[in-house]
Each structure stands twice: as structure tokens, then as C-alpha cells.
Amino acid sequence: xxxxxxxxxxxxxxxxxxxxxxxxxxxxxxxxxxxxxxxxxxxxxxxxxxxxxxxxxxxxxxxxxxxxxxxxxxxxxxxxxxxxxxxxxxxxxxxxxxxxxxxxxxxxxxxxxxxxxxxxxxxxxxxxxxxxxxxxxxxxxxxxxxxxxxxxxxxxxxxxxxxxxxxxxxxxxxxxxxxxxxxxxxxxxxxxxxxxxxxxxxxxxxxxxxxxxxxxxxxxxxxxxxxxxxxxxxxxxxxxxxxxxxxxxxxxxxxxxxxxxxxxxxxxxxxxxxxxxxxxxxxxxxxxxxxxxxxxxxxxxxxxxxxxxxxxxxxxxxxxxxxxxxxxxxxxxxxxxxxxxxxxxxxxxxxxxxx
Numbered sequence: 001x002x003x004x005x006x007x008x009x010x011x012x013x014x015x016x017x018x019x020x021x022x023x024x025x026x027x028x029x030x031x032x033x034x035x036x037x038x039x040x041x042x043x044x045x046x047x048x049x050x051x052x053x054x055x056x057x058x059x060x061x062x063x064x065x066x067x068x069x070x071x072x073x074x075x076x077x078x079x080x081x082x083x084x085x086x087x088x089x090x091x092x093x094x095x096x097x098x099x100x101x102x103x104x105x106x107x108x109x110x111x112x113x114x115x116x117x118x119x120x121x122x123x124x125x126x127x128x129x130x131x132x133x134x135x136x137x138x139x140x141x142x143x144x145x146x147x148x149x150x151x152x153x154x155x156x157x158x159x160x161x162x163x164x165x166x167x168x169x170x171x172x173x174x175x176x177x178x179x180x181x182x183x184x185x186x187x188x189x190x191x192x193x194x195x196x197x198x199x200x201x202x203x204x205x206x207x208x209x210x211x212x213x214x215x216x217x218x219x220x221x222x223x224x225x226x227x228x229x230x231x232x233x234x235x236x237x238x239x240x241x242x243x244x245x246x247x248x249x250x251x252x253x254x255x256x257x258x259x260x261x262x263x264x265x266x267x268x269x270x271x272x273x274x275x276x277x278x279x280x281x282x283x284x285x286x287x288x289x290x291x292x293x294x295x296x297x298x299x300x301x302x303x304x305x306x307x308x309x310x311x312x313x314x315x316x317x318x319x320x321x322x323x324x325x326x327x328x329x330x331x332x333x334x335x336x337x338x339x340x341x342x343x344x345x346x347x348x349x350x351x352x353x354x355x
Contacts (some may be wrong), residue, residue, distance in 0.1 A: 023037060047313035092119030111133075129197065183200075215249070253280060293312035333349075
């Protein structure tokens with residue numbers, strides 16, 4: 001009996017070694033699944049001594065023979081610089097190969113990298129197509145991204161009803177950011193019937209979880225749902241916009257600039273407001289360009305600068321601000337701070353008349 005037990009123990013001890021040796025032989029003879037399993041063992045250190053460089057060698061060998069999971073694992077190692085120099089371009093190419101072969105996780109990664117321009121030229125159009133593939137199987141992030149595309153009118157025509165549809169799908173799939181993204185649609189008064197009540201309810205948990213977008217949405221609610229211009233409400237809005245800005249929501253800077261400019265919820269500081277306005281993206285040119293143009297034209301809290309004034313006013317007028325176009329007409333006709341130029345004056349008057 002004792003001899004039988006010893007024999008059994010020796011056999012059991014020999015089995016892992018035998019399996020490992022057999023696996024390596026199969027891998028070396030070209031068995032793709034064996035290559036993958038061998039690479040995985042070297043990567044994890046389970047079944048043999050950990051050696052991630054060797055793991056990459058075997059993953060890449062299998063990847064070059066179209067083993068899908070190996071393609072993904074190779075991409076991941078180049079992406080993160082694991083046991084090799086980080087190579088984002090090579091990583092993207094492997095992710096793309098896996099995505100095209102139907103690897104779900106790689107499809108989502110390809111979409112994100114195309115959107116960000118990591119390892120590949122940035123392309124919203126290509127990113128949208130991959131997000132669409134992922135969204136059709138109800139992946140939460142992809143559903144939210146579809147909502148973003150429809151909300152912003154990137155690649156596809158702006159459609160807030162469709163944005164709402166995709167945000168609601170993302171919410172169903174437990175996406176944590178989509179509730180405040182949907183809340184945003186209810187406060188911007190573009191396409192959906194505004195509802196501060198719905199927005200407030202949707203934004204409640206994301207705000208509790210300190211999601212950056214939630215601070216921004218809450219700031220808009222406090223700022224806009226304030227018919228009596230209550231300074232306490234403005235102070236809450238200012239605090240929420242400040243938090244959102246610190247957390248990377250650049251759109252909050254527009255509201256902060258306007259609140260400094262008007263003295264809403266904070267001390268009025270026109271000079272600081274104007275400095276902040278100059279950092280805003282061109283999408284705000286309609287209103288902000290006009291404010292900055294007038295400030296530089298008349299020297300309101302900044303030194304007069306006719307060149308800057310005209311630049312900002314032109315940006316505003318070219319974004320359909322009629323007052324900016326009429327002011328440019330006056331500048332060239334009167335003239336104000338520049339030489340008289342009736343040709344320019346006529347051009348801006350005609351533009352204003354068409355608005």
C-alpha cells in the first residue's frame with residue numbers, strides 16, 4: 001500500500017513537468033493553441049517560470065499566423081510597453097487586425113484610439129464606425145459615444161432625439177456617465193423640451209459620485225433655473241463650474257468667464273474674464289468674439305488695440321452675430337481707430353442685412 005502511494009505521488013509530481021514539456025513541443029511544431037497557452041504561462045508565471053519577453057515572442061508568433069487572442073495579447077503588450085519598448089503604432093495595427101477578425105474588445109479599443117489619435121491618425125469618422133459596431137451589441141461606452149456623436153453633430157447630423165435614444169440605452173447597460181450626459185440634453189434647450197426637474201433627477205447620482213460632467217450639468221441648472229437672479233444660486237453654479245473646470249470640462253470655462261464678466265456668484269473682474277475668454281475655443285466666437293472685440297476697440301479694462309478688436313469682431317460676425325457685423329460697418333465707415341474703407345464697410349453692412 002505504501003509503495004502504491006509513493007508511486008502515485010511520483011506520477012503526480014511528474015505530470016506538470018510532462019505537460020509543460022509536451023506543450024512546448026506542440027508549440028514548437030506549430031500548434032497555434034499550444035503557442036498561445038505557452039505564451040500565457042510565460043506571461044502569468046503559472047506552470048513555468050515567468051518570462052514576459054518570451055511570452056511576447058510566442059504571442060507574436062501565433063499572432064502572425066492569425067490566432068485572434070494572440071493578436072490581441074500582442075497588441076496589449078506593445079500598447080503598454082510590457083517586456084518591450086512601447087510602440088503605439090504597432091499596437092494599433094495589431095488591435096485593428098484583431099478587430100477586423102471580430103475580436104470584441106479590440107473593436108472598442110480601435111474606436112477609442114482612432115478618436116484620440118493614439119498610434120494612428122485621429123479620425124472621428126473611422127472611430128464612429130467602430131463605435132457603431134460595438135453599440136449594436138449594446139456595449140455601454142459605445143452607446144454613450146453614439147449619443148455624443150449625435151449630440152455634437154460630429155461625422156453625422158446633429159440629432160438630439162437620437163442622442164437621447166443612445167444615452168438611454170447606455171443607462172440601461174449601467175453606464176455611469178450617461179445619466180449626466182442625458183441630463184445635459186435637458187438643460188441646453190436644443191432639440192429636446194427643456195426640463196430642469198428631469199435633469200436634476202438624472203444628475204443626482206453622478207454628482208454624488210463626483211463625475212466631472214455632473215458638476216458642469218449641475219452648474220448649468222443652478223445658473224439657468226434662476227429667474228430671480230439669486231446670488232446664492234449663482235454662487236452654487238460658480239462652485240460647480242469651478243469644480244468641472246478643474247476636472248477637465250473645458251466648456252465650464254465659458255460660464256466662469258461670463259460670471260466674472262457680469263459679477264454673478266463672484267466678484268466682478270472684467271480683466272480676468274476677458275483673459276479667460278481669449279482662451280475659449282472658436283465655437284464661442286458668436287458671443288465672446290463680440291465682447292472681446294468691443295473691449296479692445298474701446299479699451300474696456302484692456303489697452304486699446306484696433307487690430308485685435310477687428311480680428312475678434314470678424315470672428316463673431318462670421319459666426320452670425322449681427323451686432324458685430326454692424327459694428328465693423330461703423331468702424332470702417334466712420335471710421336473708428338482705422339482708416340476709412342467704404343468697400344469693407346459695405347461688405348459688413350451687406351452681411352448684417354442678411355442675418
